[in-house]
Amino acid sequence: MKIIDGFVLRPLGEEFIVIGEGISQINFNKMISLNSTAAFLWENVEGKDFTVEDLTKLLTDNYEVEEERAAADAAAIAAKWIEAGIVSE
Amino acid sequence: MDSQMQERSFKVAGHIFSLRMDEKEALWSALDNYAPFIFEGDEERIFTLELVQDLDVDGKEPLYVSTPEEFEQRIDIYTIPDGYVFELAPFGNVPVCGWMKVSSDFSKACLKAEKARRFCINNALMLLYAFRTSGMGTLEMHASVTVKDGHGFLFLGKSGTGKSTHSSLWLKNIPGTHLLNDDNPIVRFIDGETRVYGSPWSGKTPCYRNEDYPVGAFVRINRAPHDAIHRMNLPESFASVSSSSSGLRAIRSIGDGLFATISSIVQSVPCYVMDCLPDDEAAIVCSNEVLKNV
Numbered sequence: 544m545k546i547i548d549g550f551v552l553r554p555l556g557e558e559f560i561v562i563g564e565g566i567s568q569i570n571f572n573k574m575i576s577l578n579s580t581a582a583f584l585w586e587n588v589e590g591k592d593f594t595v596e597d598l599t600k601l602l603t604d605n606y607e608v609e610e611e612r613a614a615a616d617a618a619a620i621a622a623k624w625i626e627a628g629i630v631s632e
Numbered sequence: 633m634d635s636q637m638q639e640r641s642f643k644v645a646g647h648i649f650s651l652r653m654d655e656k657e658a659l660w661s662a663l664d665n666y667a668p669f670i671f672e673g674d675e676e677r678i679f680t681l682e683l684v685q686d687l688d689v690d691g692k693e694p695l696y697v698s699t700p701e702e703f704e705q706r707i708d709i710y711t712i713p714d715g716y717v718f719e720l721a722p723f724g725n726v727p728v729c730g731w732m733k734v735s736s737d738f739s740k741a742c743l744k745a746e747k748a749r750r751f752c753i754n755n756a757l758m759l760l761y762a763f764r765t766s767g768m769g770t771l772e773m774h775a776s777v778t779v780k781d782g783h784g785f786l787f788l789g790k791s792g793t794g795k796s797t798h799s800s801l802w803l804k805n806i807p808g809t810h811l812l813n814d815d816n817p818i819v820r821f822i823d824g825e826t827r828v829y830g831s832p833w834s835g836k837t838p839c840y841r842n843e844d845y846p847v848g849a850f851v852r853i854n855r856a857p858h859d860a861i862h863r864m865n866l867p868e869s870f871a872s873v874s875s876s877s878s879g880l881r882a883i884r885s886i887g888d889g890l891f892a893t894i895s896s897i898v899q900s901v902p903c904y905v906m907d908c909l910p911d912d913e914a915a916i917v918c919s920n921e922v923l924k925n926v
Contacts, residue, residue, distance in 0.1 A: 549882070553891050556866050556899055562874070562891075564881035574874075576867040 544621065545592050550629045552577070552585050561585065561629055575627045580606065581620055595621050637682070643671035645818035645829035645844065647765055651757070652682040659683070662750050665832040668842040678768075679739045679760050683753070687731050687744040692717045696880065700724030705751075707759065709880065720755055722748045732756045738764040758816065758833050762878035767889035771819045771897075772878040775850075777812040777828055778802045780919065783848030783926050784812055784828035786819070788876040793853050794910055796837065801915035811839050816878075819847065821896045849902050849922040856907035859917045869903035870894060 549565015550573075559582035562574045577585060580602070587601050598617035602608055608616070624630035638655035641648055648671050653659060692710035700706045706721040706728065720730035730752030734741040741760055745752035762772040775786040776795040780802070787795040795814075802809045812828065815835025819828050830841035851861070852872045864872060873894050881887035902925050908914035 551887070553895070555870055555895055558866060560867050560870060564887040574867065574871045 544594070544625065544630050544632050546585070546589055547629055547631050552582060552589070554582075559585075563629075573628055575624075575629060580616075584617075584620060639680075640666075641671045641677060642666050642669040642832065644669050644761065644831050645770060645820055647678050647761070647768070647770065648673075648675055649757070649761065649764075650677045650680040651753070652680060654683070657683065659749055659753060663753070663832075665754075665834070665838070665840045668830075668840050669832055679741065679764050681732075681741045681743055681753075681756055681760060684742045684744055687733055687742055689717045689731055689733060696882070705755070707755070718756070718759060720752050722751045730756065732759070734760065734763075754833060758878070761818075763880070763883075763886060766879045766886040766893075769821045769893050769896075771873075771890070771893055772831075773817055773819050773873075774815065774876045774878070775817055776814045777817045777830075778809050779812050779843075779845055780806060780809045780848070781923065781926065782845060784817075784845040785848050785922060786817065786828060786850045787853050788850060788872060789853040793855055794908075795853055796835075797910045798851075798853050798906070798908070798914065798918070801910070801912060802919060805912050805915040806919045811837070812841055812843060812845070814839050819897065821893050821900070824900070826897045826901045847897075847901050848926045849904060851918060851922060852903070852905045854905055854907050855909075857909065859906075859908045859911070859914045861904050861906045861918055861921045864903045864905055866898060868905075869898040872903055872905070873898055 549563055550561050551564045552559060552561050559577040560574055584598050584601055595617050599614045602613035602617060603610055625632055636655050637652050639650050639652045641650045692712050695711050696709040698706055698708055702725045704724050706724055708719040710717040715736045716734045718732040719728040721728050729747035730745045732741055732743045738760055743756045775788050776799040778785050778799045787798045789795050799811055813830045813834050814837035816831055816833035817828050818831050826847040827844050828847050829844040832840050834840055850873055879886045879890050906918050
């Protein structure tokens, strides 16, 4: 999967948001808030093709988390991003 | 040819800009909305717009070409090697009648206007203002603004949701209120404070006040079968103010500037969503809540 062109990660206070700033997102109809872990994942897959396994590995390499739990979290985050229309399958 | 250019300057929300047209141009007398904003000092102008008879817009590449509805205005944007070209029309179903060529930093522009010339000049100035000031802590917003107790309250919402109606309900039901602007106020974040300013652009309501106030609240108007107000969280506040602010975020410098300004504003001023009917009760419910948090 891949981040759809034009979506940008921005820090907002102590949170993070992804907003459409590209020409195809001109009507500003999509925005999603991210916690710091999701923001870390986003930064690491920006501009790349990635899989749920890549997200899982980023979690297990950088956080104290069991592989099984990391895989479940990664799948949930990917599904949320696809549902929000900010990542393409 | 016996013609001479005349230049007039205007100061809107602290930013000074100039308009140049032939001194005999009939449009000078059709720009009453700018009268309260005339500026005669010699401080630096942030941009100059010149009305011209001929304009070469060859070699343009589309950046944003819109598909407006019949009664929506058209604003299309093209890139050229050293800037941008804007094409304007007052309605979606009429041909383009204004062409504006703009330098890449939005400080210099030439406009050719064949028809709807007042529309073209007002919109050219609004576009230049929004694009040029986006990195200066300034927002050009789509809102109706009412003043009460020395604070400005901005009502946001898509066209037709009842921003102006809600303002008029405040004027009718809340003593000591007045209208600052009914369509396009300017909002600035300066020295840690968010302020709202009147402008020469106020939609269909001729309300061109050169006044400014600290912002008391942003209130998104949402048509509903009841009257209720609640405060938004930070991401919701950001989305609300952002979707009502002018500027093409796809131009990176503009996107960065707008983000910085809106982010500061929504962390300093409360933002609400007001579910309401167009009734007197709506103004009372809304004012009771927002005034107690000023």
